[in-house]
Amino acid sequence: MRPGARRYRRVLLVLSVALVGSALLAVSVGAVAISPGSVVRLVVWKLGLGPRPNVSRAAEVIVFQLRLPRVALAMVVGLALAVAGTLFQGLFRNPLADPAIIGVSSGAALGAIAVIVLGGGTVLGGLGVSAAAFVGGLLTAFFVYRLARVGPAVNVATLLLAGIAVAAVISAAMSLFMSFAGEEIRSIYFWLLGGLSSRGWTAIEIVAPLALLGVVGTVALVRDLNLMSLGEERAAQLGVDTARFKRRAVALGALLAGAAVSVSGVIGFVGLMTPHVMRLIVGSDHRRLLPAVLLAGPTFLVLADLVSRVVLAPQELPLGAVTALIGGPFFLVLLRRERRRASAVA
Amino acid sequence: MRPSRSSLGALLALALLLAACSDDGSTSSTGTPSASPSATAVSFPVTVVDDDGVEVTIPAEPQRIVTFAPSMTEIVYALGLGDRLVGVSGPYDDYPPEAKDVEEVGGAGEFGVDPNIETVVSLEPDLFLAISGGDQWKAQLRDLGISVVTLNATDFVDLLGDIETVGRITGATAAANTVVTEMRSRADAVTAQATERVTCFFEVGYPPLFTVGPNTFVYDLLERAGCDPVTADAASDYPEWSVDALVADGPQVYIATPDSARSPQAIAKRPGFEGIRAVADGNVILVDGDLVTRPGPRVVDGLEQLSAALHAPGD
Numbered sequence: 001m002r003p004g005a006r007r008y009r010r011v012l013l014v015l016s017v018a019l020v021g022s023a024l025l026a027v028s029v030g031a032v033a034i035s036p037g038s039v040v041r042l043v044v045w046k047l048g049l050g051p052r053p054n055v056s057r058a059a060e061v062i063v064f065q066l067r068l069p070r071v072a073l074a075m076v077v078g079l080a081l082a083v084a085g086t087l088f089q090g091l092f093r094n095p096l097a098d099p100a101i102i103g104v105s106s107g108a109a110l111g112a113i114a115v116i117v118l119g120g121g122t123v124l125g126g127l128g129v130s131a132a133a134f135v136g137g138l139l140t141a142f143f144v145y146r147l148a149r150v151g152p153a154v155n156v157a158t159l160l161l162a163g164i165a166v167a168a169v170i171s172a173a174m175s176l177f178m179s180f181a182g183e184e185i186r187s188i189y190f191w192l193l194g195g196l197s198s199r200g201w202t203a204i205e206i207v208a209p210l211a212l213l214g215v216v217g218t219v220a221l222v223r224d225l226n227l228m229s230l231g232e233e234r235a236a237q238l239g240v241d242t243a244r245f246k247r248r249a250v251a252l253g254a255l256l257a258g259a260a261v262s263v264s265g266v267i268g269f270v271g272l273m274t275p276h277v278m279r280l281i282v283g284s285d286h287r288r289l290l291p292a293v294l295l296a297g298p299t300f301l302v303l304a305d306l307v308s309r310v311v312l313a314p315q316e317l318p319l320g321a322v323t324a325l326i327g328g329p330f331f332l333v334l335l336r337r338e339r340r341r342a343s344a345v346a
Numbered sequence: 347m348r349p350s351r352s353s354l355g356a357l358l359a360l361a362l363l364l365a366a367c368s369d370d371g372s373t374s375s376t377g378t379p380s381a382s383p384s385a386t387a388v389s390f391p392v393t394v395v396d397d398d399g400v401e402v403t404i405p406a407e408p409q410r411i412v413t414f415a416p417s418m419t420e421i422v423y424a425l426g427l428g429d430r431l432v433g434v435s436g437p438y439d440d441y442p443p444e445a446k447d448v449e450e451v452g453g454a455g456e457f458g459v460d461p462n463i464e465t466v467v468s469l470e471p472d473l474f475l476a477i478s479g480g481d482q483w484k485a486q487l488r489d490l491g492i493s494v495v496t497l498n499a500t501d502f503v504d505l506l507g508d509i510e511t512v513g514r515i516t517g518a519t520a521a522a523n524t525v526v527t528e529m530r531s532r533a534d535a536v537t538a539q540a541t542e543r544v545t546c547f548f549e550v551g552y553p554p555l556f557t558v559g560p561n562t563f564v565y566d567l568l569e570r571a572g573c574d575p576v577t578a579d580a581a582s583d584y585p586e587w588s589v590d591a592l593v594a595d596g597p598q599v600y601i602a603t604p605d606s607a608r609s610p611q612a613i614a615k616r617p618g619f620e621g622i623r624a625v626a627d628g629n630v631i632l633v634d635g636d637l638v639t640r641p642g643p644r645v646v647d648g649l650e651q652l653s654a655a656l657h658a659p660g661d
Contacts, residue, residue, distance in 0.1 A: 066490075197456070
């Protein structure tokens with residue numbers, strides 16, 4: 001057994017407990033308090049493994065139709081964003097890369113806002129907006145990728161710059177749309193600030209398969225991700241088809257981030273923070289990093305969503321603001337510690 | 347990434363209007379329980395198409411009602427159904443005073459203007475009365491098996507119809523008829539008096555200055571009370587209005603509510619306002635906002651107040 005394997009297993013165990021614990025907490029807390037014990041017994045009953053606990057019909061509705069779908073959605077979105085972040089940080093070999101970096105988030109938001117302003121906000125019960133967001137995200141990623149491609153080669157630095165430039169143009173377009181928005185401004189804010197409210201199980205049925213596809217694809221890229229961290233040239237010498245790798249990584253990242261944004265709006269920091277923090281704890285070997293990220297991403301978003309619901313209850317804070325408020329300072333502390341360690345080594 | 351000022355302002359004005367409240371005591375009588383429900387038999391189920399165009403079937407006479415607008419709360423009490431009210435929207439549901447003791451279900455969502463779905467579910471209501479807006483949470487409530495009925499009074503006549511509808515879906519048709527008949531006769535009396543018309547301007551908020559467009563409930567009341575707003579060609583319901591335009595148009599009467607202005611003197615001191623004809627002539631009146639902006643039983647009180655102020659001696 002490799003040294004550190006025990007510690008790694010312990011980290012995974014702690015992360016798993018944190019995930020289950022935060023989910024249970026999130027389902028218990030709300031306008032109507034339902035004890036974690038009741039929640040567990042309700043779930044056991046629903047699975048046909050026990051008798052119906054002595055709780056009100058209202059509590060049952062609240063758990064199964066309101067809170068569980070919300071917590072599940074937080075998990076799926078957190079997972080998708082965190083994995084997308086891991087992919088982009090690996091691809092760009094830059095710890096500051098996140099799903100927004102190649103314009104996926106802003107492209108998705110623009111797609112959603114365009115449909116809302118043009119009056120399609122209620123098409124298919126709001127799913128039209130989600131579809132537009134998803135397509136907008138993918139198209140933007142594709143466009144940025146094409147911009148950065150010269151012949152068969154894609155320069156990673158160019159990809160980064162193209163992403164930033166395109167995102168700036170898109171944000172201008174969004175401002176334009178918003179000035180014509182009128183009463184739809186509220187739905188638009190939802191997309192820009194992010195949130196998981198009132199989505200029900202339908203959203204999960206749509207996003208979960210896409211997220212799963214993205215995760216499976218990423219797992220298949222783990223070896224290449226590790227080799228790419230040695231530098232593009234070394235990776236090519238070691239047998240990585242770098243052009244194909246980049247194509248796949250961008251496609252998978254766009255798929256994951258687009259799926260997340262399409263149901264939750266733009267939620268920052270999850271994709272940036274989660275892989276970054278996990279890398280500090282378990283190291284940068286993607287075979288060890290990815291499982292940790294898969295557990296930490298959902299936990300982070302479930303907790304952030306809980307905070308957004310509880311702080312000013314019954315009012316909800318925009319989720320994107322909460323993740324940034326929690327994530328920002330945390331990130332700064334880590335960054336300073338990192339720099340101090342780096343200067344100590346030098 | 348910034349919304350235009352005017353759209354934000356319009357939202358604000360809308361929120362102000364929907365939530366318009368003031369606590370200067372108005373002594374009115376219409377809102378108090380006036381008849382007992384279920385005097386005539388209504389056979390349930392009752393099916394209505396509400397103002398959102400949704401067909402709603404009420405299976406049995408509702409016993410647990412949640413209202414999500416102060417106006418709806420007042421209607422429910424006026425029909426003598428106060429004891430069936432299990433939830434109201436929030437602190438603005440302040441009339442009749444008993445409404446303040448009913449559990450509040452509002453204040454949720456990212457903007458603090460949605461109902462808390464969990465609280466609503468826990469109250470197990472069999473009728474949820476709302477005004478327009480909030481399509482998303484309404485769909486969610488319907489998915490959870492709650493009958494949501496949206497009624498949005500666009501003018502006085504529409505309001506009378508809405509009160510009758512509430513009566514029909516709650517089994518209180520007789521009470522509704524009594525309330526509507528009284529409101530209609532008092533409104534007719536006001537209209538009969540309003541032979542001499544004046545031009546007016548109604549202030550929703552300041553600063554910036556917001557007013558009402560011709561498709562709003564308040565606008566209709568103003569016309570019934572005997573004045574013609576100078577904002578007839580407004581493109582939206584709650585448009586921002588320039589003081590310049592007011593100086594040019596010269597309304598004869600300037601109407602505001604205590605929600606936006608402390609006193610007529612305070613209005614006269616605002617920059618540029620002395621150039622407005624009504625202000626220069628001293629024809630600035632304050633009316634109780636709740637009585638003119640809440641489409642409920644008490645609007646006839648507001649109508650009478652407006653009419654009295656417009657036709658006061660000395661004008």
